[in-house]
Every structure is written in C-alpha cells, then in structure tokens.
Amino acid sequence: MRILLLHSDFIEYQPISKEIQTAEDLPSKSKKKIDEVIVAFIAVEKDDDESIIADVCKELKTYSEIIKCDNLLIYPYAHLSSDLATHIKAQTLLVLIEKQTGDLFKNVNRAPFGWTKSFNIKVKGHPLAENAKTVRKKNGNNTESTSESMALKSEDVLKSIWYVLEPGGNLIPINDYKFEKESLFKKLVDNELYKKRTVVEIPPHVRLMKRLAIADYEPSSDGGNMRYYPKGRLMKSLIETYVTRMIHDYGGIEVETPVMYDSNHPSIQSYFNRFPARQYNIQSDNKQLFLRFAACFGQFLMAKDFQISYKQLPLKLYELTRYSFRREKSGELVGLRRLRAFSMPDCHAFCKDIDQAKEEFVKRFELSLNVIEGLGISSSDDIDMVFRFTTDFYEKNKEFIRTFATRIKKPILVEMWKERFFYFIVKWEFNFVDNLGKAAALSTDQIDVENGERYKIEFVDSDGTKKYPIILHNSPSGAIERVIYALLEKTARDSNMGKIQALPLWLSHTQIRIIPVASKHLEFSEKILVELDKNNIRTDIDDREFSVAKKIREAESEWIHFIIVIGDKEVDDGKEFVVRERLAKSQYSTSLANLIKRIKSEISDKPYLPLNLPVYLSKRPIIMV
RNA sequence: GCCUCUAUAGCUCAGCAUGGUAGAGCGAAGGUUUCGUAAACCUUAGGUCGUGGGUUCAAGUCCCACUAGAGGCUCCA
Numbered sequence: 249m250r251i252l253l254l255h256s257d258f259i260e261y262q263p264i265s266k267e268i269q270t271a272e273d274l275p276s277k278s279k280k281k282i283d284e285v286i287v288a289f290i291a292v293e294k295d296d297d298e299s300i301i302a303d304v305c306k307e308l309k310t311y312s313e314i315i316k317c318d319n320l321l322i323y324p325y326a327h328l329s330s331d332l333a334t335h336i337k338a339q340t341l342l343v344l345i346e347k348q349t350g351d352l353f354k355n356v357n358r359a360p361f362g363w364t365k366s367f368n369i370k371v372k373g374h375p376l377a378e379n380a381k382t383v384r385k386k387n388g389n390n391t392e393s394t395s396e397s398m399a400l401k402s403e404d405v406l407k408s409i410w411y412v413l414e415p416g417g418n419l420i421p422i423n424d425y426k427f428e429k430e431s432l433f434k435k436l437v438d439n440e441l442y443k444k445r446t447v448v449e450i451p452p453h454v455r456l457m458k459r460l461a462i463a464d465y466e467p468s469s470d471g472g473n474m475r476y477y478p479k480g481r482l483m484k485s486l487i488e489t490y491v492t493r494m495i496h497d498y499g500g501i502e503v504e505t506p507v508m509y510d511s512n513h514p515s516i517q518s519y520f521n522r523f524p525a526r527q528y529n530i531q532s533d534n535k536q537l538f539l540r541f542a543a544c545f546g547q548f549l550m551a552k553d554f555q556i557s558y559k560q561l562p563l564k565l566y567e568l569t570r571y572s573f574r575r576e577k578s579g580e581l582v583g584l585r586r587l588r589a590f591s592m593p594d595c596h597a598f599c600k601d602i603d604q605a606k607e608e609f610v611k612r613f614e615l616s617l618n619v620i621e622g623l624g625i626s627s628s629d630d631i632d633m634v635f636r637f638t639t640d641f642y643e644k645n646k647e648f649i650r651t652f653a654t655r656i657k658k659p660i661l662v663e664m665w666k667e668r669f670f671y672f673i674v675k676w677e678f679n680f681v682d683n684l685g686k687a688a689a690l691s692t693d694q695i696d697v698e699n700g701e702r703y704k705i706e707f708v709d710s711d712g713t714k715k716y717p718i719i720l721h722n723s724p725s726g727a728i729e730r731v732i733y734a735l736l737e738k739t740a741r742d743s744n745m746g747k748i749q750a751l752p753l754w755l756s757h758t759q760i761r762i763i764p765v766a767s768k769h770l771e772f773s774e775k776i777l778v779e780l781d782k783n784n785i786r787t788d789i790d791d792r793e794f795s796v797a798k799k800i801r802e803a804e805s806e807w808i809h810f811i812i813v814i815g816d817k818e819v820d821d822g823k824e825f826v827v828r829e830r831l832a833k834s835q836y837s838t839s840l841a842n843l844i845k846r847i848k849s850e851i852s853d854k855p856y857l858p859l860n861l862p863v864y865l866s867k868r869p870i871i872m873v
Numbered sequence: 874g875c876c877u878c879u880a881u882a883g884c885u886c887a888g889c890a891u892g893g894u895a896g897a898g899c900g901a902a903g904g905u906u907u908c909g910u911a912a913a914c915c916u917u918a919g920g921u922c923g924u925g926g927g928u929u930c931a932a933g934u935c936c937c938a939c940u941a942g943a944g945g946c947u948c949c950a
Contacts, residue, residue: 257874450943467941542950577874580948766907801911815909828910
C-alpha cells in the first residue's frame with residue numbers, strides 16, 4: 249500500500265463523475281472543504297490485505313502525533329502505484345482504514361472511491377509536511393514498513409528530548425529541573441516547549457521604535473519590510489560597523505555576494521528540498537530567481553571556486569547581508585523581532601575536520617559573547633542559551649559541551665535528537681526573552697556536516713586527497729534589527745523596574761545637546777559644538793524659539809544623555825558648564841575637557857559615525873510617528 | 874496562512890450601543906515674548922473618518938470584501 253501524507257492548511261475537493269461502475273453512490277456532488285488536515289493519498293496494491301490495516305493505522309497515527317494534527321482525510325489515489333489491487337478490494341480496505349482510524353483521530357473523512365474528483369490543496373511549509381510511506385505484507389502475519397525509515401526516522405529524529413544543562417555540567421531531564429519562578433530562563437523554556445504566554449499586550453519595542461523615530465512599518469511595501477528613519481539608520485550603521493570590526497579582528501574575511509539566485513541551480517535546489525519554501529520568488533525573463541534568506545549560498549558558491557589547502561583552514565568568510573529575505577507567514581511578523589527583510593552578519597568557517605571545527609566553535613562562542621556584551625546586552629541578565637545536538641554528538645563530546653555550561657555560568661536548555669535531521673550536528677543560540685515572554689534568537693553557531701559536499705567545496709588535505717570541509721555558520725550578534733529590538737525591549741524592562749530608559753551612549757544619535765537660552769547665545773554654542781565635533785562626539789544645537797524648559801523636556805524625551813544649557817553665565821565664564829546627565833539624574837558643573845574625557849571613556853572602543861541629521865534642530869523635519 | 878480585535882487631523886485619542894453633514898489636546902504656520910534646567914501666550918490652517926462596494930431618504934456610525942497593524946495559533950534555515 250502506498251501512502252502520501254500531506255499536512256495541509258486545507259483541502260477542497262469535488263466529485264465530478266463516476267470513473268468506474270462500482271463507484272460508491274453519493275448523496276450530493278457538492279464541494280467539500282476541510283481545514284487543518286492530514287490528507288492521506290492512498291493507493292491499494294495487489295498484495296495488500298486486511299492484515300496490514302493495523303500497521304497502516306499505526307503509521308497514520310504516528311505521523312499525526314509528530315505533526316500534532318488529528319484531522320484525517322483518506323483520499324483514494326490510484327496514481328501512486330502501477331500494481332493496483334481490484335476496485336472492490338481497494339474500496340474495502342479503505343473503508344476499513346476509515347473505521348479503524350475513527351478511534352485514533354478526532355475527525356476522519358474519506359473522499360469517495362471511484363470518482364473523478366477535482367481538488368485544491370494547500371500544503372503547509374514545514375519539513376515534515378510531506379511524507380511518503382509504503383506498507384507491505386511480510387511473511388506470515390508480520391508486516392514491514394519500508395518507509396519505516398521515514399516514519400520512524402522522522403519520529404525519532406524530530407522527537408526532541410529536553411534537558412537542562414547546569415553550569416556544573418549535570419544534564420537534568422527537563423521535568424526534574426527546579427526552575428526559579430518568573431525567571432527569564434523559565435519563560436524561554438515555556439516558549440520553546442509549551443508555547444505559553446505570560447502577558448498579552450503590544451510589544452513595547454514597537455511603540456518605542458516609532459516614538460524614538462528609529463523605524464516604522466512601510467505599508468506600501470510587503471509586510472516585515474521596514475523603513476528606518478535617520479536615527480534608526482545611524483543606529484544600524486553603528487551596530488553593523490561594530491560587529492564587522494569584531495569579526496575582522498577574529499579573522500573573518502569580508503565578501504559581498506548577490507541577493508538573488510537561480511532557483512534551478514542544482515546545489516541550491518537540493519538545499520531547498522531540505523527546507524520549507526519561504527523565499528521571495530522573482531520571475532525575470534526566463535529565469536526563476538529567489539531572494540537569498542542567508543549569506544550561505546553566496547559564500548559556498550564562492551568557496552567552491554577557491555583553491556584551498558588544509559594549511560589555509562580554517563577559512564572564515566564573512567558578509568553582513570542587507571538584506572536577507574524570508575517570507576515569514578504574515579501572522580508571524582512583529583515589529584523588529586520578526587521581519588521579512590533583515591540585515592544579518594553571517595560568518596562561515598570552513599574547517600578541515602571535526603576537531604578543528606570544535607576548536608573554532610569555541611573561539612566563535614567567545615566572539616559572540618564579546619559582541620553581545622559590547623552591544624549592551626548582558627550575557628548573564630538578558631540572555632539564555634539553548635544548545636541543540638544529536639545524541640551521538642553528545643555521547644562523543646560530553647566534556648566539550650560541559651565547557652560551554654561552565655563558561656556561561658547559567659543553566660542551558662538542551663534539545664537532543666536521536667538522529668540528525670538537519671544539516672548540522674550541533675547548534676547553540678543566545679535567546680533574548682522580551683517583555684511579553686517571547687523568545688528571539690540572537691547569536692547562533694552551528695556545525696554543518698552536509699553542505700561542504702553539497703556545494704562541492706573542496707580542500708586538499710596533507711595526504712594530497714581532496715576533502716569536503718566542515719562548515720560553521722555563525723552570526724555573532726544575530727540580525728541587526730533584532731539587536732535594536734532587544735535593546736528597546738530591555739529599556740522597557742528597565743522602565744518597569746523604575747529605572748531610567750536609555751540607549752547606550754555610543755548608539756544615541758545625539759550624544760550632547762546644546763541648548764542656548766536665547767538667540768544671542770547661539771554663536772558661543774557653535775564654538776562649543778565645533779570643539780565637541782573635533783572629538784567625535786555627536787552634538788547638536790536646539791536653536792528653536794522655545795523656552796529652555798521645553799527644550800530640556802524634548803531632549804529628555806529623546807533620551808539624550810548629556811544636555812548643556814548655554815546662557816550669559818557660560819558665555820561670560822567660558823570654562824565651566826552645567827551638564828545635565830540623564831542617567832545620573834544630576835546636574836553638575838564641569839569643564840569641556842572633563843566632559844569630553846567622561847564621554848570618551850564611556851564610549852571607549854565603540855565606533856563613531858557623524859550625526860545623521862542637521863546640527864540645528866530648526867532645520868530638521870519633524871518625524872512624528 | 875487561519876481565528877479574534879483595531880483603523881477618525883502630522884501625533885495621541887473622543888464621537889459609533891440608539892444612523893441626521895466632524896471634536897479635543899499636542900504638533901504645524903503666523904504673531905507676541907529673548908526666556909536658566911521636563912510643556913510661555915494669542916490667532917489660523919489642517920479630515921473623501923484606511924480603500925472599495927452594499928443597506929438607507931440619510932452612513933464616521935449598520936453589513937460585506939480588501940489593505941495595513943495587534944494578539945493568539947502555526948512557524949522560525
């Protein structure tokens with residue numbers, strides 16, 4: 249018996265006409281639509297008999313449990329086999345399946361036998377949405393399931409076993425672990441395993457990204473394609489510059505690759521087969537193109553054309569994609585957390601063997617930790633780690649895995665698979681849990697044992713043979729937009745705890761605002777501005793005809809860290825200024841030199857880019873979002 | 874993609890249950906004020922009430938579809 253299983257959003261079918269004389273009679277030929285359903289196309293073959301029905305039902309049930317759908321449609325489909333059973337036997341067996349699955353499923357339907365039918369189907373886009381099985385009679389009463397393989401594999405492989413890895417290195421089954429109540433780690437676990445939500449409200453970062461004129465939705469584009477206002481653009485540039493520099497220091501070689509590729513390229517095609525079709529497609533002349541969803545293809549296709557010796561490994565290629573495109577389902581898009589177009593640093597390391605890959609894996613873990621901390625996201629307070637690997641990898645690398653637990657000093661959520669289903673054998677992520685209890689992955693790294701061969705990337709090893717490298721996929725920061733999301737959500741959390749909301753100084757568009765008391769103080773204000781400018785401190789002047797109090801208020805609501813008011817006193821004195829420092833909630837008198845020193849020490853090694861708006865506030869358009 | 878909710882001036886929102894020609898605050902423009910650490914004062918202009926259809930003598934208000942957003946589901950290379 250041949251079975252094709254399709255996990256579908258819906259199927260819509262309509263009997264058209266009888267195809268055979270023995271076709272069953274129907275009360276009506278009306279169209280029928282079933283939502284959220286497993287459609288089982290079944291062809292009954294010559295050797296099939298009642299003895300295999302139990303096994304067929306078991307297969308169906310197993311599949312339904314894996315994908316968590318208990319709505320079944322049995323759909324007679326002769327075209328799956330060229331060795332068909334008689335009509336009568338086929339129909340009998342199908343009815344039997346219908347009866348026996350009745351107890352196993354919540355709903356079971358059967359499309360009429362012997363009819364020409366038209367149908368419309370929408371198959372879901374996940375790896376297991378499509379599945380084929382063959383169930384055959386074995387000697388005697390036993391049956392064998394050739395798709396054994398597929399069904400069992402899928403089940404075993406995708407059945408995750410969850411643990412918590414403690415900093416000491418103990419691996420504790422998730423149900424035995426005692427969580428700290430209300431901890432972010434607990435929320436992460438709820439998110440990953442139980443899909444629980446703690447709060448229901450609009451994510452704070454969405455309001456903030458608009459109010460701070462960082463980013464906004466662009467209704468004239470596609471969902472998840474944002475517009476970034478001047479301040480947002482500057483913030484992105486700064487983060488991008490920072491991450492790129494860190495990767496350079498690590499040894500990454502920056503390249504640039506196309507945003508679109510030929511869908512019919514063989515390597516890409518086979519990669520596709522592994523993943524749901526979630527890409528943007530473009531038809532251009534006779535070519536079917538798609539927009540990249542990561543920098544993988546570009547770098548792999550490039551590396552394939554390199555001549556590489558083992559002496560040059562690990563080879564690290566890096567690109568910051570602007571953009572990577574993923575056509576996520578519309579209902580999944582949220583503010584800056586989940587986008588359809590995003591900028592992602594993607595650094596691949598081509599390694600000669602698993603030992604070198606592991607060594608590199610550790611280095612990149614340290615790199616990611618440094619980057620995340622440098623961005624102002626605390627690895628101890630804001631981040632929880634998820635580690636995913638196969639049982640096999642764990643058994644061989646217990647000590648290795650333990651070192652990560654020791655290093656991160658926090659419990660780690662572990663997902664283990666019995667067999668490898670994806671292209672990687674081990675993967676970790678840093679997850680940020682936001683104010684709604686939703687988790688979003690930032691940094692990640694994977695050890696990929698499949699794509700070296702798939703893309704025919706070769707290196708010559710010390711013994712002169714050609715080999716395929718093991719590839720690491722690392723994004724030390726995660727998507728740039730998601731970093732901004734995390735920073736904004738973090739400020740909202742601060743605010744809930746009574747702290748003052750602020751972005752890191754080095755990411756603030758305006759670092760110092762000068763407020764002249766009256767227009768006669770403008771000239772002196774400009775002199776100070778020039779001095780600060782020389783020292784790479786982004787400074788602007790609020791020259792608008794408002795009261796000082798009002799200008800202070802606006803500067804505070806823009807979260808500007810330092811404010812200097814320039815009036816007669818300052819012009820006369822020329823040395824000391826009263827600085828209003830937002831985070832310190834204080835005003836103090838200091839010299840310009842001291843202020844510059846103070847700011848430089850806080851910014852330390854972070855990149856500088858000039859102001860991205862006119863210096864004078866009177867010259868700026870109002871971006872009221 | 875599915876279910877539920879939302880869409881009124883540049884921004885935040887009222888008006889809608891009971892259909893009868895559109896309101897406030899902030900912002901903007903013009904003017905007065907040259908001002909010392911979180912909102913000076915006066916005047917004026919701003920709206921095909923998301924888009925398209927329908928019901929009605931009459932629709933911002935009721936109904937349908939679409940678009941965009943939010944929450945949930947699902948998913949997340």
